[in-house]
Amino acid sequence: MMENLYLVARIADTRVALRSRAIHSVVTVGTPVEVPGAPPHVAGLFALRSRVFTLIDPHVVIGLSDVPVAPGQRVIVVEVAEHGYALIADEIEDVCFIEAPETRIAGKLLPGWARVADAMIEYRGASLLVVDPSNFIMLPASGSGPIKCAVEV
């Protein structure tokens, strides 16, 4: 059943259906602590209970410019390879079971989305990209400048 559970949210200006397997919770954060020298998609660090989480800005991963994080920002907390991350979400819509099957991506996507999107799915009369949240974390950020993010798992 969990396979059909998705979090529908607007991320990097695009409505997507996130596979919920890795999703821990949705929380609000205050001002994150910056990490100088880190790859551009790392928006900072914040603490949740006694854990430190790394905040990821999906805009940068997709190739857009980064967004400022204001206190009260909602983020999607995910767990990847035993480390805690959070994705900045523009808007959280719903958590729901989608009975429709995932289908192959039809049409041409922006290069940034092409790298993170796995499939498409029909949801309430709209086609949404299906994204595994870990893709935002594992993939190096696109865009200009040297890519310093050598991901080790």
Added chain:
Amino acid sequence: MGRTDTAMDDLLNDFLAETAEILAEAGGAIVAWEADPADRAQLDAIFRFVHTIKGSSGFLALPRVTALSHAAEDALDQVRRGNRVANAALVTGVLGIVDRLNELCAALGRDGTEPAGDDRDVIGALAERAGEENASLEIAGVPLRREDDLGADLQGWRSIRVPLPLLDSVMTGVTDIVLARNEFARMLRESGADLSLIASFDRLSDSIAGMRQSVSQMRMQRIDKLFAPLPRVVRDLAQDMGKKIAFQTSGGEVELDREMMENIRDPLIHIVRNAIDHGVEPLEDRVAAGKEITATISVSARQSGNQIEIEIRDDGRGLSPDALVAKAVAARLVTAAEARALGPKEKLELIFRPGFSTAAKVTAISGRGVGMDIVKANVEKIGGVVELRNDEGRGLAILLRVPMTLTIISGLMVRAAGQYFAVPRGAVREILLEGADTVRIDRVGGGELATVRGKQYPLLRLEAVLGRERHQDDDVDDRALVIVRPGQGQSYALSVSAIHDQEELVIKPAAPMIMATGLYAGTTLPDNGRPVLLLDVQGLLAAAAIDANEAGRSQGQAAEAEAETVAARNAAQLLLFRDTNARIRGVRLSVIERVEEVPVSSLFESAGRIQVRVGEDIFPVHAAALPGGEGTLKLLRLYDGQAVLCYPIAEVIDIVRLPDAVQPSAAPGLIAGVVLVGGEPVELLDPFWLMEQYAAVAAPAQRQPICRLADDRDGWGDNFLAPILRGAGYRVIADGDPSDEAPDVLLCLTGDGEACSHIGGGVPVIRLRAAIAATGPEDESVYRYDRQALLDAMRRSVGGEAA
């Protein structure tokens, strides 16, 4: 067996865990006590160790353990009462009991029952007390730290085992409580709660702080627990191999995660064994190399940035890259062609290849298949690295670096670019203000240099390294300098906008992409709930591409230290040796050039003297006859600045300070006198006399030609001529001297026209005449006041040797 109920099993397990710990510590304590038998506190501690084991074993009905511990307790009690003297035999006896107890405990842990057997051998060995008065003289001095801990209350030994995940969850829980407390405290302040409420909250807050402290310590252990068994290992091995080793540990207060500790225990012991077996040279080789006869092995732990460094250093022979290559090729680990392509570092790292053993032959001690490859694998398993710092001929240091995640470190909070960072306190040497009088900052070719009290450090500005701008709120004038020592022999000054405070921090690894920057060693969550990045003080250097090596920075001090060492080494020292007749004799170390080990076959007899061929040289040997047999012979090489004389010995014993009081011999001879060394009379060789005996042979080139005066009837030759001749380097034999030494030249002072009475034997003759003019063209005589003509004639006759 009857007691299968779990309560009994738990008791047994507790006993085993407790006893294993006691035995490990007891071994170290016993060795320390042996080094200083007068140390009453140490003796009492050991007594309590065995007493505890005896008590617990009696309760569990383990008759062999009880009997063994009773025997040890009994012997130690007699020492405590002054009925028995502590000596090497007693210590060896007690250590024998400790070993047997270890065996029994291992069997108990395996089978759950005490194996049947006889312990009369070890108990008997301890009971013997006659006739074994301190036979062994090779006792390594092993200072052991932490007497206070060893003397601690017995209750300290009580322990239980707890699964690590449970500890982790307790730790997370307490951290959450602390954060909730902080949140709550803030809300209380803001709500303007009344004082009694705040007071009772403060009480709660204090107890939470105390609890956090204890929980933090649960996973951690002082690293000297890991060091505790080492003195024993060193002592036993040094005795077995006849080496003298001073063993030191430092940094025992560094704390390490228990799990990490388990993983480096065996590698550490293996490296120490290796150092004793392969690293430290035999006594003779150490003397030959001009080293202290007592080798030093030191194990030190320190926290360096995000890592714990454990260094095992010896002052032995170090690694020889060429020998390693030869060995690896012989063992078919690499081909000759591959070996040629190896760099110096890769050559050294051959020792990490499986199947490599550095000893020329596999010894019983360390060459038994467990090699450096296993050490490396074990350390790497926990994310650590093994580094070699080789100084060929002078020693080897092996560095184990293990990560410090999940450790609690003391961190210094600093501020830069408007945010806080943590610097490991262990790497911080000093904190200064940039504007202080003792600090001078120079811009040198684009870089910056901080000079603090005459010492220079490269200057790193934290904002620049992190690629950030200075924050507008930061104080520009009063920045702080943190002098950082990221590793041995490295240091730099880190400029930050402010120093905040110091906190105990729980370090957790950061996300991989953050660790990959190389700038950070982890994250931590201080009490205010805002994450803080722990700086990787080594990584900052790499990012700034700065050479922080201290070498060559402070020349003056290094030279001074060097001079001091040399001065200490040159203090009058006595080399003690056993001569070929098994007598213990001594000679001033300064006259010994080196100790040579030569095959007996290289000695030969020539012209009635024993000589030895060493390489291209031939030296005289102080021996009455050629030694028989085969094998090798050790020779002390005495050197007086010009000539060498070899003195055969059986073995080198020690180097001691030359006692001031020398009882001189009655007559000059081989023995200059007798000195007392450790209460024993030792004959002191007279190098002056020895060299004198062999001077002619030892220094043929320096031999003075002999000039004999003949027919010196009026003493003119002796009075007027001889001083000039001596001044010109001749030995003069006066007329009438009964010596029959063959002269090199004969000076005839016969009156003009008379025949010289001493002509013969093929000795050149120079005739001196009193008249200034020669009698004719055939007259080869020399006018006796023509100094130059005379000396020229002499030189021609002797062969131009003396001038």
